[in-house]
Amino acid sequence: MTPITLDQLRRILPFSLKENRVKYLELLNGCMINYGMDTPLRQAAFIAQIGHESASLEHVREIASGAAYDTGRLAASLGNTEAKDGDGQKYKGRGLLQVTGKSNYVKCSRALFDDDRLLDEPHLLEQPRWAVESACWYWWMKGLNELADRQEFVLITRKINGGTNGLKDRTAIYERAKKVLGAVPA
Numbered sequence: 001m002t003p004i005t006l007d008q009l010r011r012i013l014p015f016s017l018k019e020n021r022v023k024y025l026e027l028l029n030g031c032m033i034n035y036g037m038d039t040p041l042r043q044a045a046f047i048a049q050i051g052h053e054s055a056s057l058e059h060v061r062e063i064a065s066g067a068a069y070d071t072g073r074l075a076a077s078l079g080n081t082e083a084k085d086g087d088g089q090k091y092k093g094r095g096l097l098q099v100t101g102k103s104n105y106v107k108c109s110r111a112l113f114d115d116d117r118l119l120d121e122p123h124l125l126e127q128p129r130w131a132v133e134s135a136c137w138y139w140w141m142k143g144l145n146e147l148a149d150r151q152e153f154v155l156i157t158r159k160i161n162g163g164t165n166g167l168k169d170r171t172a173i174y175e176r177a178k179k180v181l182g183a184v185p186a
Contacts, residue, residue, distance in 0.1 A: 079103025
């Protein structure tokens with residue numbers, strides 16, 4: 001795998017702040033190697049998704065309050081209790097791919113820490129290392145490398161987002177990333 005350069009990341013995410021590109025670049029390159037994102041197509045799809053979900057590496061905590069995940073069917077589907085108890089707010093999206101819901105926090109915590117610490121310390125996913133690691137873990141857990149190989153970008157978006165929110169932006173980043181990384185002729 002050829003590591004992504006700072007200039008490539010700037011060209012893929014032109015609205016990102018230089019300080020954020022510098023903060024995440026080495027972590028992203030290391031994590032992508034560890035999780036098999038070792039081709040330009042895989043890297044392009046991953047960077048496009050984290051680029052959209054984090055608003056160009058700006059946000060590692062969901063901007064919304066998380067109240068939508070606190071009660072009802074959506075809460076239950078994410079492993080939160082259906083009672084109005086703050087689970088939605090506590091386990092709202094965090095990390096570069098916005099890990100969301102108690103059940104995902106449990107799985108992520110066990111994968112990254114071999115314990116349940118994220119249930120008591122969900123804010124750890126806002127730290128650069130864990131923001132990146134959680135995104136790479138989620139990508140791997142959902143089997144997205146294989147979908148990236150087949151360029152099934154809409155399906156990748158559905159597996160990350162649960163729908164196609166932001167598809168136009170995600171696709172624009174993806175197309176730019178494929179060109180910058182040499183996955184398609186420039």
